[in-house]
Amino acid sequence: MKVTILQFPGTNCEYDTEHAFKELGADTQIVWHKAETLPSDTDLLVVAGGFSYGDYLRSGAIARFSPVMKAVTEYANAGGKVLGICNGFQVLTEAGLLPGALKRNDGLHFISKHHSLKVENNDNIFLKKLNNGDVVNIPIAHHDGNYFIDSDGLKELHDNNQVLLTYSDEKGNIQNPNGSVDSIAGICNKEKNVFGLMPHPERAMELILGSDHGIKMLEGFLESC
Amino acid sequence: MTTAIVNISLKAGVLDSQGKAVHHALDSLHFKGVEDVRVGKQIILKLATDDKTTAMAEVEKMCEEILANTVIEDYKIELI
Numbered sequence: 001m002k003v004t005i006l007q008f009p010g011t012n013c014e015y016d017t018e019h020a021f022k023e024l025g026a027d028t029q030i031v032w033h034k035a036e037t038l039p040s041d042t043d044l045l046v047v048a049g050g051f052s053y054g055d056y057l058r059s060g061a062i063a064r065f066s067p068v069m070k071a072v073t074e075y076a077n078a079g080g081k082v083l084g085i086c087n088g089f090q091v092l093t094e095a096g097l098l099p100g101a102l103k104r105n106d107g108l109h110f111i112s113k114h115h116s117l118k119v120e121n122n123d124n125i126f127l128k129k130l131n132n133g134d135v136v137n138i139p140i141a142h143h144d145g146n147y148f149i150d151s152d153g154l155k156e157l158h159d160n161n162q163v164l165l166t167y168s169d170e171k172g173n174i175q176n177p178n179g180s181v182d183s184i185a186g187i188c189n190k191e192k193n194v195f196g197l198m199p200h201p202e203r204a205m206e207l208i209l210g211s212d213h214g215i216k217m218l219e220g221f222l223e224s225c
Numbered sequence: 226m227t228t229a230i231v232n233i234s235l236k237a238g239v240l241d242s243q244g245k246a247v248h249h250a251l252d253s254l255h256f257k258g259v260e261d262v263r264v265g266k267q268i269i270l271k272l273a274t275d276d277k278t279t280a281m282a283e284v285e286k287m288c289e290e291i292l293a294n295t296v297i298e299d300y301k302i303e304l305i
Binding site for chain 2: 100
């Protein structure tokens with residue numbers, strides 16, 4: 001399996017993401033944002049976390065117009081699998097590949113800590129190795145993680161099982177760190193080939209770092225390719 | 226030359242956390258009678274054209290494409 005990881009000026013999670021997928025046995029390649037095409041053998045495209053273009057204007061707003069994004073949009077529209085983590089999630093919403101938007105956290109603070117997440121819908125390739133209701137412990141590190149979508153959009157997300165993960169406590173009860181609508185931490189598109197989440201599964205791959213729950217999440221992709 | 230001033234703010238109905246924090250701060254400084262605070266951003270563009278209609282159309286396009294995220298933000302354009 002070949003994982004292609006995007007790198008914009010300001011991306012800072014590309015090497016963690018590469019390490020995580022290599023540990024799982026995947027081949028990886030980091031692609032600079034000026035590329036106009038993606039490697040043709042890409043099985044999964046990851047838009048890694050960080051602060052593309054310094055978060056200027058809005059998080060992800062400028063990266064979305066990088067040359068590579070045209071190829072990403074074509075790849076996604078053709079059914080290619082795309083995963084956006086943190087800033088990658090913001091880029092995908094700005095690009096219109098995922099619905100909604102990420103606003104400044106309600107408390108206005110940058111939040112960096114481990115947080116429990118509840119699995120809401122596992123009928124997709126990303127979370128199929130987990131069960132609905134499972135609680136995973138994954139780090140979050142963001143300033144603009146407050147997911148917003150209007151009420152019609154929210155209904156559609158729920159109706160189509162597009163809500164992947166919600167912020168919770170260790171028992172799975174709602175605990176909302178940033179003000180996200182319905183405590184949403186991650187979603188997918190209607191076709192279930194484009195995924196976005198604010199938490200960092202690639203930082204939860206080894207117990208010595210506090211959690212290895214990211215393995216079960218990222219493994220879902222490997223088994224699907 | 227035309228100067229375009231674009232004001233961007235969160236839509237009515239979208240919670241403005243920064244506005245709320247500023248409101249609290251004003252309260253604690255005893256500025257009474259403030260009913261609501263919204264924090265936005267201003268972008269000032271200098272355009273080569275003298276034609277206001279062309280300028281307006283161009284800036285509107287910029288707002289829709291990149292300057293504002295119309296999922297959560299409104300924009301107002303003023304030309305001088």
